[in-house]
Amino acid sequence: MLFNRFSSNLSNYKSLEFILGFLLTGSICLLVLLSDFIFQGGDKINLSARLLEPFSNPDYLLGTDPLGRDIMARVISGGKISLQVGFLSVAGAVVLGVIMGLISGYYRGFWDVIVMRFADVQLAMPFILLAITFIAIIGGGLTNMIILLIISQWVQYARLVRGSVLSLRDREFIQSAEAIGVSHLNILFRHLLPNLIGPVIVLMTLNVANNILLESSLTFLGLGVDPLTPSWGGMLADGRTYIQTAWWVSVFPGLAILLTVLGLNLLGDWLRDSLDPTGRTSK
Amino acid sequence: MLNTSQQSHQGYKEHIVPETANTPILSVDNLSVEFDGHRVIEDLSFTVEAGKTLAIVGESGSGKSVTSQSIMRLAEGVGAHYPSGHIWFESESFGTIDLLKAPLSTIRKVRGKDIAMIFQEPMTSLNPVYTIGDQICESLTLHKQISQDAARKEAVELLKMVRLPDASEMLDRYPHQLSGGMRQRVMIAMALACRPKILIADEPTTALDVTIQAQILAILKELQKELNMAVIFITHDMGVVAEVADDVVVMWQGKKVEQGPVTTIFTESKHPYTQALLSAVPKLGTMEGQPYPKRFPITVVENNEPTVVGEECIQNTADYESEPLLSVRNLVTRFDTKKNFFGKATHRVHAVEQVSFDIFKGETLALVGESGSGKSTIGRTIQQLQKATSGDISFNGKSFDKLSKSERKKLRQEIQYIFQDPLASLDPRKTIGFSIAEPIRTHNLIQGEGNIQKRVTELLERVGLTKDHANRYPHQFSGGQRQRICIARALASNPKLIIADEALSALDVSIQAQIINLFMELQEEHGISYLFISHDMAVVEKMSHRVAVLYLGQVAELGSRQQVLETPSHPYTKRLLSAVPVADPFVQRDFSKIEGEIPSPVRMVGDEPMILTQQEIAPGHFIAQS
Structure with missing residues (x-):
């Protein structure tokens, strides 16, 4: 009876979450993808139109930055870099981290020691130091930045997954799968993975936001793309100096990040709940 | 050999409430x-x-x-x-x-x-990071406004009241240092703190x-x-x-x-429901004089009317003529628990020590014992979920040690395991259709998706469920239905031996009776052997051909059902039998025989337990000599 109540509430809530999340994320992605067609040459510098307030000039709907560039155009085309960095780095880290976590949690022993000592070394190294070393050796660029983010973040997923595997491994349904003779690969991916994916999805949505912001610090260090190419993190950093006189320079890219993350969170929650047939995670 | 400690009984007489009868x-x-x-x-x-x-x-x-x-x-x-x-x-x-x-x-x-309350799980109702004394004193100071010293004295009195030995020493122990029974006594003491x-x-x-x-x-x-x-x-x-x-x-x-x-x-x-409930309760001793286990008809309530289902049927399925299906010889399983600084084991759990028994085709052998007796470990070792320290297990005449990798996999088809908790043993994220089909797919028993689905339907119907159930998830079923699903899953691979590890303990009695009958019907149809692991003597009496009583990892008594239950010869078997509650309000039991607890199976390395020799006191009836 209790379950009925939760699941009936859940299905309404679930669909609302999905619709909102899908609309938000979908429209942001669509805008960003079409930005080249909508704003041709929107990144032009126009020093005569410096720091215009938003909604004061129909040509610059969201105002302009200190170099007179259209903020709306920059926010939308800046999404290209930000979303690429956010999505690809998280996707890479998840794949690597989940596989490593599954292996070390399930097989224990030798593999566990190897993977976890790697993880410890990784965690002991300050991110900035790692980033500088990385640039010095390999150089900058978008791909390298994503690789760096993957290297520095897979550990989080590995540790999270390993912990869940350790507790799930002793549960009876895993043992009963073993008793039936199900192969290790099937146990790992058919039984363990679906049961631990919930927290991984939550961590993923959080890390997307985090990485969009990190991109700007990495760009500052020279690892990222050309600093003139717009990106949300970069715009936020640039606007910091003007926050008292011209709030719109940093508020609009910040809003873009917020909406993206909100959309992803909604989608993530929906995905987590819809993967769990008991509906227990939503309370 | 039992560790019975004399416990002083100090009555608590100061706070007796005056009689207020009948209001x-x-x-x-x-x-x-x-x-x-x-x-x-x-x-x-x-x-x-x-x-x-x-x-x-x-x-x-x-x-x-x-x-x-x-x-x-x-x-x-x-x-x-x-x-x-x-x-x-x-x-x-x-x-x-x-x-x-x-x-x-x-x-x-x-x-x-x-109004005070005590709960089912004494383990989870005590806070693991505080001593017993701290926790009792907390409730005393909370409700009675007395000083710490007074509270401590009172706590000692309370522990004496629930007959815990060395009460003042007990106050400084932590919950994990006590056994389940001791913890429940502490819970009772806490509940009684304010009378x-x-x-x-x-x-x-x-x-x-x-x-x-x-x-x-x-x-x-x-x-x-x-x-x-x-x-x-x-x-x-x-x-x-x-x-x-x-x-x-x-x-x-x-x-x-x-x-x-x-x-x-x-x-x-x-009321018909009460009648059905009472008829389903297994009563120890109802099968006295019967050589074979027996299926009994059961009363179920349908449309508020008690209906009798099933028929009486003698379970003469065991085949003692041919070679045993499974034979276990001198099985030893130990786990390291504590390690010293260099990673060398210092303490071990001696879960199973020199256990030997056979299971024949179509036979049910019951392993009986209390927690810590090693009964589950034996089952898990046979199912290869646990490695044996030494000893030999052979199935169908072939020793486990000599099996190739593919033969080992085949063994996991021929031996199936049913766990105590059916909800925990089904993957919550998979439909039960998937779970039942899994052994078939894993061992490639049936080709073609359609045929597999047909077999799943057949299995579901065999255990009393319907085809539509296949698309549902485990949490959508009741406890009894889930155990039926687990049985269907075990049957899916046409096993020769099913290890049922407390498979009935989590079920309601009326459901239990139905599942017992299902187990026995399947035995008759397919000639399956069961290794039936249980602590419930009454259930064991109903469905097993032979019984082995385990005590601290060793066999205390082994024999046919009649021999062990009607002429128990080992003191531990007698104690176990006398502790079973009798579902008859006119019988007054004498609890004085049942004192003390089973000692811990954890031992220092080098401190090997004494191996008891087995003596055959009647044909096939062995008891351990200490």
């Missing part, structure tokens, strides 16, 4: 409880008298726990509403109050002081071994007399009811179906 101190009046529009309890009324025990009996989902939680007003926390009813309570400090309407500040003063007028015991002995259960029941009974306290005893076990109750309320689907003195309920029950 109810708690009366529940037309209570209804709703969860989000669903009625879980309807029009329930009963009264509780001082010094008497009221047992509320029912199966899972009957609303018995919700009743006790409503008295404590704990049910609101999980979303309960009370559309009607009163719970009148005679309180010393507040007069007669309605617990349902009283403000929570009043309830908090009543809780623990006037409550009513003690609500919600399945207090369900998680304990039978001998420990007998001890706890005896203590509760004595304390009740001493303190003239009313006890509301919530249980599903008719044996326990017969033992402790003065009055019984039988609940079914949220309604009270019958109420009366315990003797009337057992002898002249009127």
Whole structure:
């Protein structure tokens, strides 16, 4: 009876979450993808139109930055870099981290020691130091930045997954799968993975936001793309100096990040709940 | 060989409440409880008298726990509403109050002081980071406003009251250092700290071994007399009811179906549900003189009418002529528990020590013992979920050591394992159709998706479910249905041996009876052998051909069912049998035989246990000599 109540509430809530999340994320992605067609040459510098307030000039709907560039155009085309960095780095880290976590949690022993000592070394190294070393050796660029983010973040997923595997491994349904003779690969991916994916999805949505912001610090260090190419993190950093006189320079890219993350969170929650047939995670 | 310690019994006589016979101190009046529009309890009324025990009996989902939680007003926390009813309570400090309407500040003063509660799991109800003494003193200082020193003295008295040895030393121990039975005694001591007028015991002995259960029941009974306290005893076990109750309320689907003195309920029950419940209770000794296990017809309630299902059938399926299907020789399984600085083991659990037995085709061998006896470890070692330290297991004449990798995999098809908790042993994220088909796919038993689906349907129907159930998830079923699913899953690979590890313990008795019959029918149809691991002697009597009693990892007694249960020869077997609650209120049991607890199987490295020699006292009847 209790379950009925939760699941009936859940299905309404679930669909609302999905619709909102899908609309938000979908429209942001669509805008960003079409930005080249909508704003041709929107990144032009126009020093005569410096720091215009938003909604004061129909040509610059969201105002302009200190170099007179259209903020709306920059926010939308800046999404290209930000979303690429956010999505690809998280996707890479998840794949690597989940596989490593599954292996070390399930097989224990030798593999566990190897993977976890790697993880410890990784965690002991300050991110900035790692980033500088990385640039010095390999150089900058978008791909390298994503690789760096993957290297520095897979550990989080590995540790999270390993912990869940350790507790799930002793549960009876895993043992009963073993008793039936199900192969290790099937146990790992058919039984363990679906049961631990919930927290991984939550961590993923959080890390997307985090990485969009990190991109700007990495760009500052020279690892990222050309600093003139717009990106949300970069715009936020640039606007910091003007926050008292011209709030719109940093508020609009910040809003873009917020909406993206909100959309992803909604989608993530929906995905987590819809993967769990008991509906227990939503309370 | 038993570690029976003499325990001093110091009665507690200072705070005896004066007799107030026959006036109810708690009366529940037309209570209804709703969860989000669903009625879980309807029009329930009963009264509780001082010094008497009221047992509320029912199966899972009957609303018995919700009743006790409503008295404590704990049910609101999980979303309960009370559309009607009163719970009148005679309180010393507040007069007669309605617990349902009283403000929570009043309830908090009543809780623990006037009405106390003990729960099923003594492990999880104690805080692991505080000592026993700290936890008892906390409730004392909270309700009584006394100093730390006084509280400590009082705590010692309380522990003595529940017959814990070395009470003052016990105060400085942590919960994990105590056994389950000791922890439950500590819980009782805490509950009694303020001399409550009513003690609500919600399945207090369900998680304990039978001998420990007998001890706890005896203590509760004595304390009740001493303190003239009313006890509301919530249980599903008719044996326990017969033992402790003065009055019984039988609940079914949220309604009270019958109420009366315990003797009337057992002898002249009127409601069909009560009759069905009583007929399903396995009673030890009902099969005396029968050489074979037997299937009995069972009474089930259909449309409020008791209907008899099944027929009596002698289970003469064992084939002792051919070679044994499984033979275990000198099996030893140990685990390292503590390691020293260099990673070398210093302490070991001697779970299984030199155990030998055979299982023949079509036979059921029961492994009986209490927790720590190593019975589950034997099952897990045979299923290769656990590595044996030494010894030999051979299946179909072939030793495990000599098996190739593919033969090992084949073994996992021929031997199946059924776990105690059916919910935990099914993957919550997979439909049960997937789970049942999994062994078929894993071992490539049937080709083609359509054929697999057909087989799954067939299996579901065989265990009493329908085709439509295949697309549902485990949480959408009841406990009994889930165990049927687990059986269907085990059957899917056409096994020769099924290891049932406490497979019936988590089920209600009426369901239990049905599953026992299902097990036996399948044995007759397919000639399956069972290794039936259980602590429940009455169930073992019903369905096994031979019985092995385990004590601290060794076989104490092994023989045919008749030999072991009718002429028990080892002291431990006798003790185990005398601890089983008898579902007959006219039988008075003598608890004095049942003292002490089983010692721990953890030993220092080098301190090997003594291996007992087996002596054959009758053909096929072995007992351990110490």
